[in-house]
């Protein structure tokens with residue numbers, strides 16, 4: 001997977017990126033990142049994910065996730081469950097092409113995948129559009145007092 005991106009972008013940073021299959025040792029990394037306020041606000045569900053719930057979830061779906069490593073250090077994850085993509089990058093590594101790296105790689109493995117994105121999540125919309133996705137649907141809800 002690493003070589004796919006190398007052919008597009010080759011520099012010091014991208015040469016050290018790789019996408020690997022999720023393993024149990026990364027489960028807590030995924031949970032921490034997903035629960036962190038800066039990342040959580042990008043997702044549709046704002047619920048805190050407790051450890052036991054996450055462990056059950058990972059037992060069922062963990063194999064559908066991939067981890068982006070910078071050298072050997074996890075900096076992001078991407079998963080596709082029933083073709084529905086979820087993606088997150090550590091805030092200090094955002095805006096450097098890591099999301100694009102993960103989405104392009106995951107699409108080569110799961111080409112029918114799609115993303116459900118909040119209208120206000122400009123970073124995510126931009127990321128998916130950069131990767132060739134087009135807006136296709138709206139989901140309309142009654143506005144909640146908190147949103």
Ligand SMILES: CC(C)(COP(=O)(O)OP(=O)(O)OC[C@H]1O[C@@H](n2cnc3c(N)ncnc32)[C@H](O)[C@@H]1OP(=O)(O)O)[C@@H](O)C(=O)NCCC(=O)NCCS
Pocket residue numbers: 038039040041042043086087088089090093094095096097098099100101115116117118121122123124126127130
């Ligand atoms: C969405 C997210 C995964 C993007 O990852 P990333 O590594 O920062 O994205 P990239 O660096 O690959 O950027 C891809 C494109 O999006 C743009 N982009 C990234 N962050 C942006 C922001 N905050 N505002 C506007 N555009 C942004 C980049 O500029 C780039 O486009 P460009 O090359 O034309 O400039 C990351 O912001 C994140 O983890 N957000 C919190 C979790 C989340 O919202 N997940 C998605 C749920 S659907």
